[in-house]
Amino acid sequence: MTIQIDAAINGGNSGGPAIMGNKVAGVAFQNLSGAENIGYIIPVPVIKHFIAGVEESGDYVGFCSLGLSCQPTENVQLREHFKMRYDVTGVLVSKINPLSDAHRVLKKDDILLTFDGISIANDGTVPFRNRERITFDHLVSMKRPNETAKVKVLRNGEEHEFSITLCPLQPLVPVHQYDKLPSYFIFAGLVFVPLSQPYLHEYGEDWYNTSPRRLCELAVRKLPRKAGEQLVVLSEVLIDDINVGYERLAQLQVKKVNGVEIENLKQLCCLVEDCVEEFLRFDLDDERVIVLNHQSAKIATCQILKRHRIPSAMSSDLLNEAKGSSMESACLS
Incomplete structure (x- = not known):
């Protein structure tokens, strides 16, 4: 509103x-x-x-969300397909955030009919003041964290009622980041960061059209699968002999390290730090691959950091969890 x-x-x-x-x-x-x-x-x-x-x-925790993505049901044929009678109105549930309580009870293709007893129109609006209407998301956002809401849905032509606990939900790609230094991890000149919208905003006011299309689509549409998940991106490559030929692979998502799927930057950091194999393999988006000799890359990392006057191979949030690691100790010395 x-x-x-x-x-x-x-x-x-x-x-x-x-x-x-x-x-x-x-x-x-x-x-x-x-x-x-x-x-x-x-x-x-x-x-x-x-x-x-x-x-x-005592802190700002955000506004509540149902964790749903809904589609209007104004098309007559769509309504007939989902067995909506002429006197029934609602919106089609197309996506459900796996971290939301709604994921426990609702299903894709449910028709959301009412929220706390208030009927939802086919365009997703509810009554608001005199002869005005507003999207039903407003009712959701005015709930307090951990409050419950009663919803009525149409599923396979039958009506069901459920209670859903509402809470603020963090998107997979953060929209805002205030009073927080960016996280990063540098290895062999490869700069890894978690994807965020402020990162894409560096492409200017028209960032939606000027930032890398793959990353932009992930930022806007991708849903988290579990708590703590991040999309890790190879942000840039600090040129060195160790990474010759990899400089054009920047701005790609990191999918795997030595065959292990990446869930967040902390996990990537641990996989690199704790590697006992001779070679490190990074699988990136667009089926691109980076392979490094682990021992040579550790030595090169220290040289690259000194050359670029970078005090640490990782941000303070990761450094606090990686104290005593061999690479960080070597670089700090």
């Missing part, structure tokens, strides 16, 4: 109050790209919900 205003919101203005009379009507947070004097503010109900959550938990 947002309020559109006919005023410019320039860079650096986000977070400032929007005043109407002698009261705060909302908080400025974005403008409309390509337009003049069109901006948006966060309304008071959302601000109050945010403040109440911080006061209750």
